[in-house]
Amino acid sequence: MISPARVLLITFIAGILLGTVFLALPQASTTGKSIGILNALFTSTSAICVTGLIVIDTAKDFTLFGKFLIILLIQIGGLGIMTFSTAFFLLIKKNLSLKEKLYLKEDTNKLEIGNIRDFLKTLIAMTLVIELLGAMIMFPIFYKDFKLLTAIKHSVFHSISAFCNAGFSTFSDSLCRYSNSVVINFTIMALIILGGIGFIVISEVINYRKNKRISLHTKLVLKMTLFLIVIGTVLFFCFEYLNKPVQLSSVEKILNSLFQSVTTRTAGFNTIDFSNLSNAAIFVMIILMFIGASPGSTGGGIKTTTITLIIYSIFNAFKGHDSVNIDRKHISSELVMKSYMLTSIYIITSIFFIFCLLYTDHLLGFREIIFEVISAIGTVGLSLGITAKLSDIGKVIIILAMFVGRVGPLTLVSGIKFSDAKKTTLKYPEVKISIG
Numbered sequence: 001m002i003s004p005a006r007v008l009l010i011t012f013i014a015g016i017l018l019g020t021v022f023l024a025l026p027q028a029s030t031t032g033k034s035i036g037i038l039n040a041l042f043t044s045t046s047a048i049c050v051t052g053l054i055v056i057d058t059a060k061d062f063t064l065f066g067k068f069l070i071i072l073l074i075q076i077g078g079l080g081i082m083t084f085s086t087a088f089f090l091l092i093k094k095n096l097s098l099k100e101k102l103y104l105k106e107d108t109n110k111l112e113i114g115n116i117r118d119f120l121k122t123l124i125a126m127t128l129v130i131e132l133l134g135a136m137i138m139f140p141i142f143y144k145d146f147k148l149l150t151a152i153k154h155s156v157f158h159s160i161s162a163f164c165n166a167g168f169s170t171f172s173d174s175l176c177r178y179s180n181s182v183v184i185n186f187t188i189m190a191l192i193i194l195g196g197i198g199f200i201v202i203s204e205v206i207n208y209r210k211n212k213r214i215s216l217h218t219k220l221v222l223k224m225t226l227f228l229i230v231i232g233t234v235l236f237f238c239f240e241y242l243n244k245p246v247q248l249s250s251v252e253k254i255l256n257s258l259f260q261s262v263t264t265r266t267a268g269f270n271t272i273d274f275s276n277l278s279n280a281a282i283f284v285m286i287i288l289m290f291i292g293a294s295p296g297s298t299g300g301g302i303k304t305t306t307i308t309l310i311i312y313s314i315f316n317a318f319k320g321h322d323s324v325n326i327d328r329k330h331i332s333s334e335l336v337m338k339s340y341m342l343t344s345i346y347i348i349t350s351i352f353f354i355f356c357l358l359y360t361d362h363l364l365g366f367r368e369i370i371f372e373v374i375s376a377i378g379t380v381g382l383s384l385g386i387t388a389k390l391s392d393i394g395k396v397i398i399i400l401a402m403f404v405g406r407v408g409p410l411t412l413v414s415g416i417k418f419s420d421a422k423k424t425t426l427k428y429p430e431v432k433i434s435i436g
Contacts, residue, residue, distance in 0.1 A: 012048065012077075012407055019044030019073045028066035035061065038395055043070065045399045048077035049406035050298055052167025052268030052381020053372075055388050055395060059172045067153075070168060071160050077406070078164025078195070078298040079127060123199045127163065134159035134191045141183050162191035165299040167268020167381030179271035180252055185259050192267040193229075196293035197221050216329050217305065221294045224304040232261030232288050239281040264288045266299030268381025275385060279367065282384075286371060289378040290346070300379030300405045302346050309339040345409040350377055353401045361386075361394040376401035 024040035026032050034040070039055050046053050047070045056062075058070065135155040142151040154170050161168045169175060178184040194202060204211075204218045237257040241248070248256070256271055263269045265288045277285075292301010313324045313336050324331040353373045361369065368384040375382045376398045390398060 009407060012403070015048050015073070015076060016041070016044050016403070019048055019069065022069050023066065028063060028069060030061055030063055030066075038392055042395050042399055044073060045402050046381070047071075047073035047166065047168065049379055049402040050074055050077045050164050050166040050300075051376060051379045051402045051405070052161075053376060053383060053387050053398065053402065054168070055390065057172050058168055059170050064153075067157065067170065071157050074164050074166040074168060075160055078160075078166065079123070122203060126199065126202060130191065130194055131156075131159045131163050134163060134187055137187045138184055141178070141181055158188065159191060162188045162267060162269070163195040163298065165192060165195045165266045165268075165293060165297070165379070167263070169269065174270045176271055176273070179256060179259075182255070185255055185271065188267075188269060189259060189262045192262050192269075193225065195298040196266055197225055198294045198296035200296045201294065216327055217295075219327065220305050220308045224308045225294065228265060228288065228291065228304070229258070229261050232264065232284065233258045235284045236260050236281055239278050239284065260285070261288070264380065264382065265291060266293040266301060266378060266380050268375070270382060274382065282367060282371060285382070286374050289374050289380045289382070290350075292378050292380075300377070302343050306339045306342055309336055310343065313339075342409065346377065349401075349404060349409055350374060353377065353397055356397050357394055360397065361389075361391050364389060364394075372398065373401055377405035379405045 020037065020041045022028065023044050024034050024037055026034050028040075029035050035043075035056060042053075042055050045051075058067065062070065135152075135158075138158060139151055139155040142154045145151075146154065157168075157170050158175075160166075167174075171177060175184065175188065198221065201218045201221050204214050208214060233254070234257075237253060241253040241257065259269075259271050264285045290301060291307050292303055293299025294304045309324065309331060312326055312331070316324050323333065324336050350373055353376070354370055357364075357369045357373060358366070364372075364386045365384075368386045371382070371384050372386055374380075379402060387398070
């Protein structure tokens with residue numbers, strides 16, 4: 001049987017290539033001419049990997065047909081390709097085979113596979129309801145500035161893009177024109193957070209009154225998400241607004257700081273011009289982008305639970321404990337080691353892509369290139385303005401970074417290996433190596 005990881009890779013690649021073909025059609029471009037295969041490939045990858053980096057203006061360069069293709073790819077990529085394919089199979093047959101359950105489990109990062117059919121139904125229904133509510137809340141604000149159909153288009157597009165943590169916008173300046181709108185800011189933030197904490201967490205919170213139980217996974221996700229939002233807001237406010245003469249009220253400064261803290265971790269929207277940000281603020285954003293969202297969500301990064309386990313393991317080591325215990329629960333050493341391994345792979349992969357881009361596009365600036373790569377591999381979509389200036393090779397590098405960030409380095413490694421390593425019980429002599 002083909003491994004779930006390999007099937008996931010194949011389906012994502014197939015989805016990207018199919019999206020590329022349609023986006024390259026003249027009908028998708030406002031000029032009536034094809035945007036080119038490479039630009040179409042970049043846009044398709046960015047959409048289906050829910051990243052948001054763009055080499056051409058989504059608002060100006062794509063027709064209604066082109067925008068529809070982009071938001072469709074975002075929705076498919078956000079929920080997961082296997083989710084959509086499995087939903088189709090459910091329409092024509094009643095039961096899922098074990099193989100199909102394994103594929104879906106891999107795509108959604110679900111912890112168990114027993115009730116995966118019900119989980120799938122809940123996931124799709126939950127997504128549609130949340131996105132519809134988001135669009136309805138934002139519609140009155142957009143309707144003040146646009147005609148009926150245009151306002152509907154902006155509302156639906158931004159609601160889907162926000163919940164899927166994609167960061168695509170139908171405005172050339174993203175959401176800068178609505179930087180002072182409380183309704184738009186808080187609706188987008190709510191959609192980003194809901195999409196970023198994961199479907200398992202949302203489901204447990206909704207069913208809490210009935211089950212009276214919340215798993216350790218959900219507790220860790222909610223605590224770390226809140227902590228990152230708060231610390232990001234405070235740091236961004238201190239570095240950008242505390243000692244700078246900005247023409248904004250105190251409330252507006254706090255609102256913009258909060259918005260950037262939420263969107264930086266994986267969504268990719270912006271309400272301010274990043275070109276004037278301090279290096280300290282940029283560094284905070286890089287850290288937040290690297291951590292990203294939570295498992296089983298529409299976002300990327302190493303995930304909130306990963307960084308939580310690493311932090312707890314470090315504290316436990318300082319206390320002299322041999323094991324990691326959280327909330328009177330024991331965390332297996334294998335899971336802790338996997339967290340360190342995942343983080344290490346992300347760091348090594350990021351360094352590799354940064355090195356490649358520094359070589360191919362060295363004129364774009366050191367800070368800008370680091371930011372671009374971390375944004376791509378974290379599937380965030382924020383940029384310091386260099387995406388459209390990338391060389392053709394540079395675009396390919398970012399395409400690969402977005403793809404690796406979406407499917408995950410561990411899935412990529414599992415999917416491309418040709419054979420499983422043979423297990424052995426042979427143990428070699430233990431030696432000690434000096435470190436530190």
